[in-house]
Amino acid sequence: MKIAVFPGDGIGPEVTREAVRVLEALGLPGLVLFEGDVGAAAYRKHGQPLPDETLNMAREADAVLFGAVGDSSCDGLERALRPEQAVLGLRAELGLFANLRPATLFPGLEEHSALRPEVARQIDLLIVRELNGDVYFGDKGQRRTEDGRREGWDIMSYAEDEVRRIAHTAFRAAQGRGKKLTSVDKANVLETSQLWRDVMIEVATDYPDVALDHLYVDNAAMQLVRAPGQFDVIVTGNLFGDILSDQASMCVGSIGLLPSASLGERQTAHGTFGLYEPIHGSAPDIAGQGKANPLAAILSAAMMLRHSFGREAEAERIEAAVGATVRDGIFGADLGGSASTEEIADAVLEQL
Ligand SMILES: NC(=O)c1ccc[n+]([C@@H]2O[C@H](COP(=O)([O-])OP(=O)(O)OC[C@H]3O[C@@H](n4cnc5c(N)ncnc54)[C@H](O)[C@@H]3O)[C@@H](O)[C@H]2O)c1
Ligand SMILES: CC(C)[C@H](C(=O)O)[C@@H](O)C(=O)O
Ligand SMILES: [Mg+2]
Numbered sequence: 026m027k028i029a030v031f032p033g034d035g036i037g038p039e040v041t042r043e044a045v046r047v048l049e050a051l052g053l054p055g056l057v058l059f060e061g062d063v064g065a066a067a068y069r070k071h072g073q074p075l076p077d078e079t080l081n082m083a084r085e086a087d088a089v090l091f092g093a094v095g096d097s098s099c100d101g102l103e104r105a106l107r108p109e110q111a112v113l114g115l116r117a118e119l120g121l122f123a124n125l126r127p128a129t130l131f132p133g134l135e136e137h138s139a140l141r142p143e144v145a146r147q148i149d150l151l152i153v154r155e156l157n158g159d160v161y162f163g164d165k166g167q168r169r170t171e172d173g174r175r176e177g178w179d180i181m182s183y184a185e186d187e188v189r190r191i192a193h194t195a196f197r198a199a200q201g202r203g204k205k206l207t208s209v210d211k212a213n214v215l216e217t218s219q220l221w222r223d224v225m226i227e228v229a230t231d232y233p234d235v236a237l238d239h240l241y242v243d244n245a246a247m248q249l250v251r252a253p254g255q256f257d258v259i260v261t262g263n264l265f266g267d268i269l270s271d272q273a274s275m276c277v278g279s280i281g282l283l284p285s286a287s288l289g290e291r292q293t294a295h296g297t298f299g300l301y302e303p304i305h306g307s308a309p310d311i312a313g314q315g316k317a318n319p320l321a322a323i324l325s326a327a328m329m330l331r332h333s334f335g336r337e338a339e340a341e342r343i344e345a346a347v348g349a350t351v352r353d354g355i356f357g358a359d360l361g362g363s364a365s366t367e368e369i370a371d372a373v374l375e376q377l
Contacts, residue, residue, distance in 0.1 A: 026056045026295060026334055029086035031079065031115075033064040034108055035307025036317035036366075037092025043319035043370035044090060044326040047346075050374055051339050059086075063115075064094030064108035064307070074106060075114040083115060083300070087293040088333035090326060091115070091302035097309060112302070116156050120289035121300055122187070123194040124154040124266065125328070128273040128283055131351040137278040137360050140250060147254025148277055151202065153195040154266025156287055158187045159217075161263045181217045183262065188221050192228035194288075195260035199235045203257035206237045209245040209265055221262065242269075249273060270304050279359040280305045281318025284325035286332050296333045301325040315365040316358045320347055323373055346376035 030045060032038035045058060061079040068074050074094065083089050094108040104110070115121070130138065130148045138145030163180030170176050192208075199206040208225040210218035222239055229237045240248065242265045248255065249269060253276055261269065274280040283304040291298040303321030311317055327343035330336040355372040356362025364372070 026053055027086045027088075028056070028058050028329070029082045029089045030058050030060045031063040031083075031089060031111075032060070032066075032092040033094040033111070033307065034066055034096045035093060035309050035312035036305075037064070037094065037307055039312070039315070039317045039366050040303060040319040040322035041090060041092035043366060043373075044322040046370055047323050047343060047373060047377070048090075048326050048330075050377055051342070053334075053336070053339065063091070063111035065096035065099050067111065068099065068102075068106060068108065072106075074108050074111040079111075080115070080118055083119060087295050087298060088329050089115065089119075089300040090322075090329060091300055092322065093303065093305060093307040095307040095309070108307075113161065115300055116287055117162065119298070119300065120157065120291065121287035122155060122157040123191055123288045124152075124156040125198070125286045125288070126152040126154060126266070126270040126273070126283060126304055127328075128152065128270070128277050130277045131282075131348050133352040133354065134278040134282075134360070137356075139275040140253070144251075144253065145276060145278075147252070148273075150253065150256040150273065151198055151258045152266055152270050152273060153191065153198055153258060153260045154270065155183075155187065155191040155260075155262050156266075157263075158183050159263035181215065181264075183217050183221055185220060185224050188224040189228055191260060192225050193231075195258055196228060196232040196235050196237075199258040200232065204235050205257035206235050207245070207256055207259050208237065208239050209242050209259055209261035209269065210239065211242050211265075212239070213241055217262075225260070245269060246272060249276065274304060279318055280321070281357070281359045282320050282324070284321050284323075284328050286325070286328040288332060293333070296335045299329065299333045301329040301333075311358075315367065317366045318357045318359050319366050319370050320350070320373075323347060323370065342377060343373070346373045349376040 135142035160181035
């Protein structure tokens with residue numbers, strides 16, 4: 026079980042450290058962890074946010090545990106050198122096109138959701154976000170028009186095979202859950218979205234047991250706070266998925282609670298190769314203060330055990346320990362409590 030650990034910037038190292046403690050506490054046979062540099066930390070050391078050495082480390086591993094990247098001191102750098110390129114580069118280079126972002130309300134957090142408790146209680150959904158395409162990876166740049174105005178552009182596009190493969194991932198995920206799939210797009214305006222919708226409808230014929238419906242992204246954002254209980258699996262593109270998942274996090278209490286798995290096609294001796302990370306960023310406003318909620322990182326480690334190592338029992342052990350920690354009201358500042366990052370993880374370890 027070879028795991029590459031890339032802590033990154035800001036609270037990345039703080040939360041990753043706690044996820045590693047939890048992994049180590051399980052006593053898994055053959056567990057080998059090795060650490061690599063990403064983000065601004067890597068740029069300062071190697072002049073690159075994603076050094077070749079780090080990328081090779083990821084390729085040699087069975088899974089990657091990723092913290093977060095981002096540092097405003099790098100805002101002036103050319104885009105290729107900015108910290109965010111580390112996570113974008115890993116996703117692209119490793120072919121990790123399927124990003125799973127589950128959001129479920131832990132009992133005990135009803136009062137901490139940004140929504141009313143009776144609305145929050147219904148939330149048990151999975152966002153399947155396409156991760157290798159969309160406006161993220163299209164041609165982009167800035168130029169001057171003939172009349173001297175500055176102009177920026179980013180091309181949004183999806184090819185049908187890119188939509189088809191994420192559609193299959195999402196339909197299969199829905200088959201394993203409540204058999205309901207909502208595809209989110211902006212087909213009333215965007216051609217990229219029209220193709221997305223057409224392909225979703227074509228793929229649906231392979232999954233007669235799954236009910237497919239479609240929402241425009243503006244309506245989806247509204248429905249997510251009006252009645253989130255209507256959602257089982259949501260499938261959407263890279264940009265809309267990024268936005269809706271941050272929104273979903275506050276519906277279940279905090280952005281510090283949402284883990285993610287980024288998967289592709291590569292199989293290892295243990296399972297599907299994947300990169301696992303909290304959905305949040307480097308949180309510079311709270312970095313170095315022991316205020317970061319480590320539960321998203323810890324739950325990401327659980328997703329790793331499930332998807333990359335076929336260790337469902339251990340994954341559930343971690344999730345149950347997190348559930349018990351929440352039920353006991355061990356909260357950090359994000360949930361109105363005073364427990365530190367380390368104290369929250371200590372509580373999880375006690376419950377393991
Ligand atoms: N995958 C990634 O590495 C990733 C994801 C998102 C943002 N970023 C980067 O992170 C940097 C900061 O971005 P941002 O401020 O927009 O988003 P962010 O997710 O870092 O923070 C948003 C807000 O949520 C809070 N928060 C985030 N994680 C938390 C946690 N675990 N516990 C408690 N509170 C938490 C922060 O304090 C902040 O107030 C930027 O450079 C951005 O590009 C990286
Ligand atoms: C840091 C950034 C590139 C990244 C994204 O937009 O995908 C982040 O917001 C995320 O959600 O993982
Ligand atoms: Mg995001």
